[in-house]
Amino acid sequence: MTKIGLEIHCQLTKLESKLFCSCKADYRSFEPNDNICPICIGLPGSLPILNQKAVEKAAMISMALGCKVPQKIGFFRKNYFYPDLPKSFQITQYNAYGPTSIGYDGKVLIEDREIKIRRIQLEEDPGRLVYEGSSEKTQITLVDYNRAGTPLVEIVTEPDFETPKQVRLFLNLLADLVENLGVSDPSLEGALRVDGNISIDKGNRVEIKNVASFRDIEKALHFEITRQQSLAERNIPIPAETRHWDEARKITISARTKEEEQDYRYFPEADIPTILIDKTVIERLGKNMPESIISKKERYKKYGIPLQVAEVLSSDKFYSDLFEQAHNEKNAKEIANLITTDLKGFADTKEQREQLKLTPTHLSDLADAIMNNKITRNSGKIALQEIVKTGKPLSEIISSLDLGHVDDQSSLSKVIDDIFTEEQKAVDEAKNNPDTINYLVGKVMKKTKGKANPTLTLDLIKKRLDAQ
Numbered sequence: 001m002t003k004i005g006l007e008i009h010c011q012l013t014k015l016e017s018k019l020f021c022s023c024k025a026d027y028r029s030f031e032p033n034d035n036i037c038p039i040c041i042g043l044p045g046s047l048p049i050l051n052q053k054a055v056e057k058a059a060m061i062s063m064a065l066g067c068k069v070p071q072k073i074g075f076f077r078k079n080y081f082y083p084d085l086p087k088s089f090q091i092t093q094y095n096a097y098g099p100t101s102i103g104y105d106g107k108v109l110i111e112d113r114e115i116k117i118r119r120i121q122l123e124e125d126p127g128r129l130v131y132e133g134s135s136e137k138t139q140i141t142l143v144d145y146n147r148a149g150t151p152l153v154e155i156v157t158e159p160d161f162e163t164p165k166q167v168r169l170f171l172n173l174l175a176d177l178v179e180n181l182g183v184s185d186p187s188l189e190g191a192l193r194v195d196g197n198i199s200i201d202k203g204n205r206v207e208i209k210n211v212a213s214f215r216d217i218e219k220a221l222h223f224e225i226t227r228q229q230s231l232a233e234r235n236i237p238i239p240a241e242t243r244h245w246d247e248a249r250k251i252t253i254s255a256r257t258k259e260e261e262q263d264y265r266y267f268p269e270a271d272i273p274t275i276l277i278d279k280t281v282i283e284r285l286g287k288n289m290p291e292s293i294i295s296k297k298e299r300y301k302k303y304g305i306p307l308q309v310a311e312v313l314s315s316d317k318f319y320s321d322l323f324e325q326a327h328n329e330k331n332a333k334e335i336a337n338l339i340t341t342d343l344k345g346f347a348d349t350k351e352q353r354e355q356l357k358l359t360p361t362h363l364s365d366l367a368d369a370i371m372n373n374k375i376t377r378n379s380g381k382i383a384l385q386e387i388v389k390t391g392k393p394l395s396e397i398i399s400s401l402d403l404g405h406v407d408d409q410s411s412l413s414k415v416i417d418d419i420f421t422e423e424q425k426a427v428d429e430a431k432n433n434p435d436t437i438n439y440l441v442g443k444v445m446k447k448t449k450g451k452a453n454p455t456l457t458l459d460l461i462k463k464r465l466d467a468q
């Protein structure tokens with residue numbers, strides 16, 4: 001059996017300042033080493049001051065993932081030597097002496113499978129190493145400390161995933177969730193980073209690091225499953241190790257033997273006292289939290305929206321915001337359908353979304369026009385194409401593109417006359433087999449470019465057949 005666990009690092013990009021100093025949390029716009037101070041580069045004698053907002057945002061993530069938030073949180077030093085870590089230790093959280101990290105014991109349902117969250121911790125991001133050329137061949141490595149001290153939330157799951165697909169679904173949900181909560185912008189480079197660990201058939205655990213994108217983590221996991229299975233089939237032991245994802249070659253390569261926890265010599269961070277989290281703070285945060293994706297999905301299902309559509313709609317903030325503004329009780333199903341099938345092609349990427357000229361009013365007008373039989377669903381698609389580009393009102397588009405229903409009897413009867421002459425065989429068949437009537441309706445639709453009123457067309461054809 002395959003077991004996959006994840007460690008996800010999520011930067012709190014929406015904060016003003018870093019975790020322990022007043023340098024900007026948004027380090028991306030600075031020249032190298034221009035967003036630093038004695039605290040975040042760890043000069044001797046400097047003292048960290050904890051960012052209260054970071055604690056609150058991390059608590060919100062914990063609550064949204066069903067975690068418990070303890071009444072006391074504490075910080076620890078994780079010691080290791082690496083050039084991107086100026087203090088030679090990272091201030092993080094550690095649960096070996098009782099749960100003092102910002103969240104623990106959470107769970108999320110993915111494909112009806114329970115994924116347990118072991119813990120959520122608040123910590124500082126290290127700096128960044130910049131290589132000249134490729135990292136293997138370079139002679140020069142540069143260090144940029146602008147990122148050092150940026151607030152980071154680490155989410156550690158139990159190895160509860162069985163397939164790479166479940167991992168992808170979870171990561172999509174998480175990306176939407178942090179965006180929904182207004183704590184992070186997952187589209188920023190490096191804002192959401194994932195390491196995976198994977199083992200098959202109770203074998204050794206292999207860690208995969210260095211995966212740049214969500215799409216690649218799925219590929220890397222698939223590769224690892226195949227690699228480990230082929231070793232196991234030949235009775236070759238699978239060593240416990242860390243492997244890096246080689247993006248160019250699409251394989252994982254052995255990186256180093258894994259550090260053991262004791263190598264980090266964790267000890268309490270004496271410069272930050274234990275922080276008490278008052279119940280009233282948790283209550284206030286709970287009240288101000290946006291509705292969770294899970295409860296949104298349940299609410300959408302009550303409108304009669306199918307589960308899969310409700311899932312797509314609730315887990316994407318852009319779509320659900322549009323839906324919330326456009327729907328009423330009557331048109332909810334139609335609006336959900338328009339967003340998740342017809343609009344999706346025009347609103348897949350961030351750039352596309354920024355250029356959309358569509359408003360919630362457009363969507364509700366469109367749904368009403370389709371439901372009241374003013375235009376066919378097919379014409380609705382054409383109208384939507386025009387709306388997203390021009391932003392013109394629906395009524396104007398319907399008349400300028402001549403999309404309105406053909407529903408005057410005489411012009412429809414003329415079209416049906418033609419079809420009855422052209423499709424003699426189908427007409428004979430339809431007399432005995434009502435199922436083939438749809439074929440004739442289809443022909444009428446084609447001839448009218450999808451504009452014929454379907455109910456009226458069917459009615460007229462039936463009458464015609466009865467009369468023959």
Ligand SMILES: [Zn+2]
Nearest residue numbers: 021023037040
């Ligand atoms: Zn600083």
